[in-house]
Amino acid sequence: MKISTLQENLKTGVYIVSHIAGKNVNLPILSNVLIKASKDGINLITTDLEMGIISKIRGKVETEGKYTVNAKVLSDYVSLLPNQKINLEKKDNILTVCSENYKTSIKGQEAEDYPLIPKIDKNIYFKLNIEEFKKALSQVIFSVSISDTRIELTGVLFSFSKNGLTLASTDSFRLSEKKVKVTTNIETEDEIKVVIPSKTLQEVIRILSTIREGEINRDENEIVFYISENQVLFTVKDTELISKLIDGQYPDYTQIIPLENKTVAIINKKEFVRAIKASSIFSKSGVNDVNLDFPLGKNKIIISSTSSLTGENITELDAKVDGDDNGVVVNYKYLLDGLNNIEGDSVRMEIVNNNTPCILKSEKDDNYLYLIMPIKQ
Amino acid sequence: MKISTLQENLKTGVYIVSHIAGKNVNLPILSNVLIKASKDGINLITTDLEMGIISKIRGKVETEGKYTVNAKVLSDYVSLLPNQKINLEKKDNILTVCSENYKTSIKGQEAEDYPLIPKIDKNIYFKLNIEEFKKALSQVIFSVSISDTRIELTGVLFSFSKNGLTLASTDSFRLSEKKVKVTTNIETEDEIKVVIPSKTLQEVIRILSTIREGEINRDENEIVFYISENQVLFTVKDTELISKLIDGQYPDYTQIIPLENKTVAIINKKEFVRAIKASSIFSKSGVNDVNLDFPLGKNKIIISSTSSLTGENITELDAKVDGDDNGVVVNYKYLLDGLNNIEGDSVRMEIVNNNTPCILKSEKDDNYLYLIMPIKQ
Incomplete structure (x- = not known):
């Protein structure tokens, strides 16, 4: 693998994916970021087994390949570099990261040992304005339950229909509900109800916050949801986040x-x-x-x-x-x-x-x- | 005791003194602030037995007297009030704090149980420009020792003479030294060396930071030190801080x-x-x-x-x-x-x-x- 990119592109991409790369005693490779260079471009990938994030970055692929290095080391290092061209190359068991005056070798692990990110059917989609969604999410996420005794209350209930999306959360002491507009390809009046973990949604808020307004043109100011039975996929600009859903019956909160x-x-x-x-x-x-x-x-x-x-x-x-x-x-x-x-x-x-x-x-x-x-x- | 003052004056005064009022299991009254109203005006007083702070605030004394209430409760409460006139009055075992729409009774303790703040001889003084002193202190305080094994290294060495003040600190891994100008009333060439606890100096920095530049006129831009054998007194504007010195022989750092x-x-x-x-x-x-x-x-x-x-x-x-x-x-x-x-x-x-x-x-x-x-x- 041999690629080159600008420091700013690499920094943003690594920042977006590296947050969920944590310490997992049973699977240390989860603290790494997977760098994948192919004909399709350069992808940075992480997962914590509950969710996965893929960020595509602009750059030049000289030799295809893939490799994994510690996400925190790469993120800390790249964020310090001047905004110049950076060359990354896999050599034996290291990744060399070189720019004008800086030469670094980061020890890594083979990509074959990294868990696969699941795929999702893209049959059903809902599109929302990014700013409206960010605000709506912030208005409900704070009242999710922090106790695991009722696992369904630790997420936010998304009730999608062709008429709109209703977000709701409650920890049984208080309740927040917010309605937002959506565009969708479903045509029936049926509601699709899913409970999305608050940890996933916090990651979505974090990713949306890294996308500066100036970077979004009019065609890109939407976040797209794809819903399947067990999973949800968010796509925004060059980033995808796929997450498990919470399996559990959300209470009919409207009764109270x-x-x-x-x-x-x-x-x-x-x-x-x-x-x-x-x-x-x-x-x-x-x-x-x-x-x-x-x-x-x-x-x-x-x-x-x-x-x-x-x-x-x-x-x-x-x-x-x-x-x-x-x-x-x-x-x-x-x-x-x-x-x-x-x-x-x-x-x-x-x-x-x-x-x-x-x-x-x-x-x-x-x-x-x-x-x-x-x-x- | 019956006094009135503006919210802003009370807020600033309580903020300055309340930081050192902490939880002391053996002497619970140390979490209080002593409010003292006399012909001399209104003084707010706290001590942690190592140092004491006295802040004089502007206001009207209707009836002289003194009382103590929890410093955190008073500080939290007063900082929320609108900037209006506030009336404070001792009634039995409570202090009433009233402004236009807000009426509060805070439980307190008699002033007689509060420890005395020691006095200091004001024979020897040194005056320093506030901004210069703040900067000099910040340039040396970070390298004091955080280990108690050599107690003298947990403070900053102040070497005063009529030619100037040298501040020095070391944790034996690194050392900082800074020279500043002073005016003084001593006339001999002798140096006066004292070691001031870093906790005291951090409090001095905090107090100096609350004094906004706009509030200092040309005659008031000095901090004055009074040195005695065991104690040091800082005075700045309407605030006095008196502290014990560290008893110990500071090493001759110049040798290294x-x-x-x-x-x-x-x-x-x-x-x-x-x-x-x-x-x-x-x-x-x-x-x-x-x-x-x-x-x-x-x-x-x-x-x-x-x-x-x-x-x-x-x-x-x-x-x-x-x-x-x-x-x-x-x-x-x-x-x-x-x-x-x-x-x-x-x-x-x-x-x-x-x-x-x-x-x-x-x-x-x-x-x-x-x-x-x-x-x-």
Whole structure:
């Protein structure tokens, strides 16, 4: 194998694939990146056996071949080099990496020992705008469960249909739901539901973040999903990520979303965040409770907390409040998470009573909903 | 006690003093800040028994008195409030903190239980420009010893005289020395040598960093040191920090600085840092060795390393080299630390031989010297 490329191309490609190359005691070669040079060009490949990433980079193939070297060593080294032409060549059991003043030999392992990346049928596709998808994903991924007791809750539910995509996640304490537009080649009204591991989605977010806006022209501003029974393939620009799906029945979360409410408040988001943080200092450790009160006809909300250790706090905020006299106690961390993902200057809060989930919505974006289970007193 | 002040004043004052208020199992009150309101104004006070900080804040004293509350709770809470007038009042065993919409009660402890901050004789003073002192301190503090086996090496040696101040530190692997100008009231040529704990100096750096440049007028751009036998007092603006000194004989470090050299190289600093980092990837783990070679008459230096695990690297850099054919092996971390503190685009490196310390200097600043012990082969 003998190839040449620009430092910038190699650096970006190695950066994209090397993150999932980790230490695996049983299979040390998984800490390597597979460099594959063929008539089709230069591909950099990694896998952690749950997912695989393939990044095609621009460059010249002088002699075809393939080889693997430690991903971190290659990534650390290449990122330091000046942006010049780099020659890479396999010689016996080393890869030589040479540019103008820098000469390096990296020890490696034969490509034959590297696991194969599975293929996927490309029968069904869904296309999404990259920026919209990135934002939607960030609005739901934070509320996946971190506990393995219900494995399906550790992923995000993707419900695809020809009418759109609904993303949802819940850790059973709070729930996020977001709807986005898609284009697709399926024609029936049927929904396709898959649960994608949050680790895979975090990798997708990371890859999308490395693609600078300037690099995307109008034809390339889409991420494409291919769905099969057990796997999902994301393709964006010159990068492909293929991942296993989570095998498990996702609960019908729509059942817990209240259909009606008794009290609706429109609150300045910045002031609300500040008041919640102030109250959080005096909430009970481990419980993280803050009280929200909506006194009848006063157009204000009262945020309060009391701790036997530190003291107590009461904050009054002006707000537009309609409906019944009401109150609810919630975990301030979940409340702040939700507010952090609500767009615009104000937030709409809907309360039924102190035993029923309350809902946060944006006044600007009707496609996003955040729900918090109350702390029962 | 009943006082009022602006949020901004209280926030800055509490921020300055609260950092050293930590958890002390034997003396829980040390996690508190002492608020003292008297005819002299409002003082915020903390101590960790090794040092004490006093910050005077602007405000109105309605009723004199003193009280202590948890420093972290007060700091977290006050930093969230809007910049409005805040009223603080002691009532029984709580401190009420009220501004327009925010009402808080913080539980506290009586001031009588708080340790006294010692006083110091103000007979001998030294004044330094704040910016010069901050920079000088940052250039030496990183090379203090982190091991307690020789307690005197965990501090920075301050050698004061009427001609100036010399700061020095060494962990016995490398050494930093910096000279700065002072004004003083002592008249003899005698040197006053004290060793100040690095923890104290880090606190001084932190305090100096909170003082924004805009806040300092021409008369206030000095930090003043008062030295006594066992203690040092720093005063800057409205803040005082008093600290114990380290009791121990600092070694005569000047003995290990070579008086002559055989080879001098002037090297582009940015390129040198890049080449060292590239070589560091292939240096022996734990040893961190990189080889520096200065071949005779070639006007270049060769940076190289070899690891049995990862591979090897050779980088050639153009440089202005005078003197003998020479070479030295050093720890790349120490070399990078030094380069990080050398001012200007190029660095002057002085080598005797591969068994003698080598020296880094700035071409711009004759008052700074950095020395590295070689790794003997």
